[in-house]
Amino acid sequence: MVAQSLWMQKVAADPAHSSWYIERFRAMARAGEDLTGEARFIDAIAPRDAHILDAGCGPGRVGGYLAGAGHRVVGVDVDPALIEAAEEDYPGPRWLVGDLAELDLPARGIADPFDVIVSAGNVMTFLAPSTRGLVLQRLRAHLRDDGRAVIGFGAGRGYPFGDFLDDADAAGLAPDLLLSTWDVRPFGDDSDFLVALLRPA
Structure with a gap:
């Protein structure tokens, strides 16, 4: 049994946390805020009708948009409440x-590897630190040899960017491009966010 994620530790400490998170994004959507920047980026780099894994999909905003754009999307999250909200808000x-x-x-009937794997919303920083490398290995195992993994998260969340890139390298993922935002600004030493486009090494 792997260590419990930091997210599920939050949920255990505050059972209302998932509901708060779901309602937060629903309220932002009702207010007309832009919640699809990450998904538009993925749509732009993906082949048409791509097989896409939304890893740590939360309540479904990224995967839902990508399905609406014609991609074949599988979303996975550890929190059943978030999956229930995704099913309700983004069928498909x-x-x-x-x-x-x-x-x-493959053990759940999804044998085809993925053209693109996306992990947005600081998912990597909500993992148990002891599982980060393992998660990257599992993502690599589900990625086509010519596919791309795109992972974004912020600084100051307990996972230094250099450590992440070392873990990615150990998992067989090499950087194609490092950005500081989902709107394609270049990454630099002072960047407080990382969007890493990774390819199988």
């Missing part, structure tokens, strides 16, 4: 409850 993708550190989609 296949939404699954699962721990990314134990990801084995």
Whole structure:
């Protein structure tokens, strides 16, 4: 059994946390805020009708947009409440409850590897630190040899960018491009956010 994610530790400490998170994004959507920047980026780099894994999909905003753009989307999240919200708000993708550190989609009937894997919303920083490298290995195992993994998260969340890139390298993922935002600004030493486009090494 792998260590419990930091997200599920939050949920255990505050059972209302998931509901708060779901309602936060629903309220932002009602207010007309732009919640699809990450998804537009993924749509731009993906082949048409791509097979896309939304790893740590939360309540479904990224995967839902990508399915609406014509992609074949599977979303996985450890929190059943978030998956329930994704199913309600964004029907179409296949939404699954699962721990990314134990990801084995062929065992759940999804044999085809993915053209693109996206992990947005600081997912990497909500993992148990002891499982980060394992999660990256599991993502690599589900990625086509000519596919891309796109992972974004902020600084100051307990996972230094250099450590992440070392873990990615150890998992067989090499950087193609490093950006500081989902709107394609270059990454620099002073960047407080990382969007890493990774390819199989």
